[in-house]
Amino acid sequence: MNIEHKKYLLVLLITIGIFLVVFGFVNFLNNNKLAHIDDLQRKITADLIATETQFELLKTAPCSALGSSVLSSELEEFGRKLDFAQDNEGVDNPDVIQLKKYYSLLQVKDYLLMQELSDKCNSEIYSLLYFYAPNCDDCRKQGYVLTEFKKEYPELRIYSFDSNLDFSVINTFSSLYNFNGVYPSVVIGDAVYEGFMDTKKIETLYPKMVANKEAYMIQEKGKVFILESLEFSRLKTTGLLPKETSNNIFIYEFIGDDQKVIQTVTLKYNSETKRFSFADKKEEVRETKGVKKSTQ
Amino acid sequence: MAFMEYFLYIFLFITLYFQIFLFVSFFQKKSTDNTEKRSPQVLNYLSTTIIVPCFNEETTVSRTLDSLLQLDYPTDKLQIMVVDDGSTDATWEVIQKYKNDSRICLMQKKNEGSKFSALNFALHYIDTELVGVLDADSWVDSQALKFYMQFFSDAEVMATIPSMVIAEPDSFLRKAQKAEYDIGLFARKAFANLNAIYITPGPFSVFRKHVFDTLGPYKEAHHTEDAEIALRMQKNKYKIAYSQESIVYTVGPKSLKPLLRQRVRWIYGFLRNMFDYKDLLFKKEYKELGMMVLPIGIFRVFITIVLFPLSIWLIVLPFVRWIEKISLVGISPAVSWNIDWFFVNITQLQLFSILGIFFSFFTIWAGRDLIKEKRKFTIDIFYMFFMYTFIAPIWLIKSSYNAIFQKKGTWR
Numbered sequence: 001m002n003i004e005h006k007k008y009l010l011v012l013l014i015t016i017g018i019f020l021v022v023f024g025f026v027n028f029l030n031n032n033k034l035a036h037i038d039d040l041q042r043k044i045t046a047d048l049i050a051t052e053t054q055f056e057l058l059k060t061a062p063c064s065a066l067g068s069s070v071l072s073s074e075l076e077e078f079g080r081k082l083d084f085a086q087d088n089e090g091v092d093n094p095d096v097i098q099l100k101k102y103y104s105l106l107q108v109k110d111y112l113l114m115q116e117l118s119d120k121c122n123s124e125i126y127s128l129l130y131f132y133a134p135n136c137d138d139c140r141k142q143g144y145v146l147t148e149f150k151k152e153y154p155e156l157r158i159y160s161f162d163s164n165l166d167f168s169v170i171n172t173f174s175s176l177y178n179f180n181g182v183y184p185s186v187v188i189g190d191a192v193y194e195g196f197m198d199t200k201k202i203e204t205l206y207p208k209m210v211a212n213k214e215a216y217m218i219q220e221k222g223k224v225f226i227l228e229s230l231e232f233s234r235l236k237t238t239g240l241l242p243k244e245t246s247n248n249i250f251i252y253e254f255i256g257d258d259q260k261v262i263q264t265v266t267l268k269y270n271s272e273t274k275r276f277s278f279a280d281k282k283e284e285v286r287e288t289k290g291v292k293k294s295t296q
Numbered sequence: 297m298a299f300m301e302y303f304l305y306i307f308l309f310i311t312l313y314f315q316i317f318l319f320v321s322f323f324q325k326k327s328t329d330n331t332e333k334r335s336p337q338v339l340n341y342l343s344t345t346i347i348v349p350c351f352n353e354e355t356t357v358s359r360t361l362d363s364l365l366q367l368d369y370p371t372d373k374l375q376i377m378v379v380d381d382g383s384t385d386a387t388w389e390v391i392q393k394y395k396n397d398s399r400i401c402l403m404q405k406k407n408e409g410s411k412f413s414a415l416n417f418a419l420h421y422i423d424t425e426l427v428g429v430l431d432a433d434s435w436v437d438s439q440a441l442k443f444y445m446q447f448f449s450d451a452e453v454m455a456t457i458p459s460m461v462i463a464e465p466d467s468f469l470r471k472a473q474k475a476e477y478d479i480g481l482f483a484r485k486a487f488a489n490l491n492a493i494y495i496t497p498g499p500f501s502v503f504r505k506h507v508f509d510t511l512g513p514y515k516e517a518h519h520t521e522d523a524e525i526a527l528r529m530q531k532n533k534y535k536i537a538y539s540q541e542s543i544v545y546t547v548g549p550k551s552l553k554p555l556l557r558q559r560v561r562w563i564y565g566f567l568r569n570m571f572d573y574k575d576l577l578f579k580k581e582y583k584e585l586g587m588m589v590l591p592i593g594i595f596r597v598f599i600t601i602v603l604f605p606l607s608i609w610l611i612v613l614p615f616v617r618w619i620e621k622i623s624l625v626g627i628s629p630a631v632s633w634n635i636d637w638f639f640v641n642i643t644q645l646q647l648f649s650i651l652g653i654f655f656s657f658f659t660i661w662a663g664r665d666l667i668k669e670k671r672k673f674t675i676d677i678f679y680m681f682f683m684y685t686f687i688a689p690i691w692l693i694k695s696s697y698n699a700i701f702q703k704k705g706t707w708r
Contacts, residue, residue: 004583004584007317007320007324008317010320011316011317012313015309015316018312018316018651019309019312022644022647022648022651023644025642025647026642026643026644029642088643140617140620141624144620144624144625145624145625147625148624148625148626198624199624199625
């Protein structure tokens with residue numbers, strides 16, 4: 001071999017070396033990420049079994065002993081990271097597929113657990129099942145809408161299932177509903193909604209949740225209204241808490257240093273003008289003076 | 297998309313291979329260099345004629361001629377032939393002030409639409425051992441010609457080319473070109489080590505008269521006579537040397553339109569000349585020039601044409617998705633500053649880009665080291681990156697389109 005051929009070969013080896021290092025490094029990072037997701041999956045599985053066991057143990061116990069919102073955020077994180085890994089690794093990566101199956105399984109379990117909880121304890125739990133297929137434009141859009149919707153209503157539990165995942169649990173689960181294989185499809189309660197839905201449409205399907213949220217927003221505005229009004233500006237207090245809400249009447253309590261209620265305020269909300277007014281203004285003012293005297 | 301990715305990696309592999317090949321060549325000691333460099337005191341000063349073709353160069357020609365007159369070279373060995381190629385401005389009047397200088401000979405001819413005719417017009421009258429060319433928008437360092445004699449002391453060297461530097465860059469594009477030319481010096485040195493120089497540029501290439509006596513005069517060569525003569529020399533195994541210490545300053549196009557015109561002419565000329573000289577390609581007897589340098593030169597033009605739409609698509613696609621998203625759900629005001637490192641993505645392409653940037657910085661350092669410039673890393677490097685990302689694809693696409701459909705641009 002003459003010197004020129006040696007040079008071509010040497011350069012080839014260096015180039016291959018650089019390629020191997022670059023691809024190896026990225027592969028190493030991605031594997032680390034998958035391992036991280038795997039850890040997350042184990043943790044969620046453990047938590048889920050714990051909740052289930054707790055549930056079994058406390059069959060007769062009061063509902064307040066059961067935590068409900070612990071899993072939700074972890075499951076959500078799992079989902080987001082899995083989504084990200086799928087974008088990088090490709091849909092065909094066997095590790096990703098395996099993790100997605102786990103994810104679906106955990107979701108179904110969480111869903112069933114929450115159903116049971118809601119039946120037993122009579123607590124309101126909002127959930128939504130979302131079935132999608134890869135490479136479907138409307139599914140991508142539906143994904144955007146649902147992600148935003150979840151930000152708006154964090155109490156809503158969204159469970160998403162990839163229909164292409166060949167997994168008996170999903171198949172069984174989807175066969176429970178009257179489901180025609182149209183994607184995207186959304187299942188709320190027992191009703192199946194086929195095709196893309198925008199935020200407004202989904203909101204109409206959760207009237208109670210939306211109303212609660214609206215009431216909550218008004219309640220928060222009322223708080224600002226009270227704190228900004230002059231009467232209470234010199235009140236020594238550690239907090240203002242909403243107490244009761246009914247029919248455009250909002251009742252708040254000022255809490256003092258000793259955690260005791262030092263004053264109650266009642267607001268009236270006019271839903272047409274969207275303005276607040278003090279419900280019993282004269283009495284409140286008099287009472288305020290009294291409180292000030294006593295605290296001074 | 298996956299298919300495109302493989303395509304991309306194959307391109308990247310070839311590009312990286314060539315880049316490393318250039319690196320190795322740059323540091324490789326020239327194997328065919330059998331002559332000891334002589335010190336300037338004992339050099340044989342060969343008689344030289346420099347042709348200065350000008351076409352409407354009234355503003356720059358004086359500087360060009362003054363620099364030639366100031367060359368540190370024996371007066372009786374230097375002749376300067378100024379050819380006014382039918383200028384329509386005051387060039388002819390401007391150069392009249394040199395008519396009494398014994399070294400300068402003024403000539404005037406009718407314009408025939410391309411530079412080669414002006415050069416050949418002057419070649420008729422030349423009987424010195426060396427013949428050089430200096431475009432009227434360039435000027436030389438006073439030592440430039442002297443340094444050439446070290447190379448011409450090797451009887452095999454038939455031509456020598458200088459280090460070209462952009463003079464006094466005063467606009468964005470000129471600064472970008474400055475960095476580009478400095479990187480070019482790195483490649484020029486590597487090519488010189490491989491005996492694979494395939495262009496003898498208009499600013500101050502000097503040939504033995506023997507070249508024209510044996511190979512014939514300049515040809516029209518798609519308005520790139522300086523590339524054609526070099527290829528003709530390579531085909532006949534004439535050696536072309538690179539004198540890195542000989543510095544010639546040239547003025548790059550100031551604004552976009554003339555720059556595009558210049559580059560389209562260059563690339564178009566290169567591609568057409570490559571077609572004319574396809575015998576050189578992939579021939580073992582032409583060694584690195586035929587096996588690597590010229591094929592990669594062509595490859596580089598076409599890689600950009602393929603990669604440019606691809607990279608545009610890669611930039612545009614997330615943008616399209618983003619628009620689609622905000623049209624559905626609006627812009628969400630809540631921005632989370634909680635960075636989870638999990639979501640920081642490192643891809644092969646990013647690593648290769650970093651590698652590419654590193655290579656570019658190294659080549660510019662090496663190029664500037666050749667001309668002993670002290671300030672190695674300046675802001676113009678970023679201008680060059682900008683020019684190569686957004687402007688170069690335009691001239692590459694246009695010139696290849698012209699080359700394929702045989703559309704000729706204009707010379708100026």
